[in-house]
Amino acid sequence: MFPKWFDNWNKDNPTNIFGPAIAVGVAGSAVFVAAMIVGFGQPFPTESQQTGPRGTGMHVQEFVSDLAVYPDVEGFFTSEPIVPADGAALMGDAEGVPPSLANLTPENYERLVTAMRDWTGIPDLLEPGNDSYQTTVAYSMIEMTQNINQNWAAHVQANAEVGVTCYTCHRGQPVPNNVWFQVSPVNSNVAGWSANQNRVTMVSNFTSLPSDYLETYLLADADGNYAAINVHDLESRVANQPGDPLIQQTERTYAFMNYFSNSLGVNCTFCHNTRAFYDPSQVTPQWATAGLGIIMVQETLAEYILPLQDVLPAERLGPVYADVPKLACRTCHQGEQQPLNGLNVIRNWPELAVLDGEPDYSAFE
Incomplete structure (x- = not known):
């Protein structure tokens, strides 16, 4: 196919063509990918949040696919409170009732305890007669949650009503991640x-x-x-x-x-x-x-x-x-600007929104 002198020259001067071929292939592939992105757009679209004046490069960029998936949000258990009637009985000093929840009606107390068991993954949490360390920890954590919601609203509700509950940290596990x-x-x-x-x-x-x-x-x-x-x-x-x-x-x-x-x-x-x-x-x-x-x-x-x-x-x-x-x-x-993507977890739980005083049920009347 080629002249005899060309075949003889190649035989006398062998050359490794794999290196240049790989380099040309990589360069060609890069050009092809760049042309596809320019022609058809970014296959992994992003969204940017501007955090400062224009022209200063102050923005936070994230993939749209990451913003669309919040599996923990789907796992949040909630239910609307039962507005207490005038003169309704309260839990008071009943056995196993944390002092910070003594001013709840039995219906709202059971509703909250059921939610807390789901949020923490502890099925016998605050069970009457349960003297385990989890009961003592729960007493402290309830007051901690109430304190954060009442006294640190400037942080946990800086932009809108969001608040915190046990689920904010626990996400259905006895020990938070x-x-x-x-x-x-x-x-x-x-x-x-x-x-x-x-x-x-x-x-x-x-x-x-x-x-x-x-x-x-x-x-x-x-x-x-x-x-x-x-x-x-x-x-x-x-x-x-x-x-x-x-x-x-x-x-x-x-x-x-x-x-x-x-x-x-x-x-x-x-x-x-x-x-x-x-x-x-x-x-x-x-x-x-x-x-x-x-x-x-x-x-x-x-x-x-x-x-x-x-x-x-x-x-x-x-x-x-x-x-x-x-x-x-x-x-x-847990990797998000607002926990649970800014889900309002406190709306249905006025019992956890105050440390001092009575829960406010006026929004549900």
């Missing part, structure tokens, strides 16, 4: 910096960042103070003054911010103008909501979670330091 335990010190033989970086832990989101940021920022020290969330000086080669944050604090802060991003499924621009991190006047409204959330979690841990240390059995405690399981942003949000 995304709880956390103490992980430091990871090396008790090292003085100074606790060598808590470069550890493959879920708390660090499998990064080389510190793993102790949650316990550092959300738990009080021996004097009742919380560590400041800050970074080192913005200028380079600045001599640190006493009390100034070091690079370790900066990396802890980055680890905490990374936790926020993963907990809410957002990026930095959800709260910050990333071209001006240093300027508090350019943060978004969500920054204030997140700040309230930090304080809310600190209070919740101190008043409702940590006191359960001596209540929980050994199998419910942490694997390293046998500490109580703790909550934080991801426990409720």
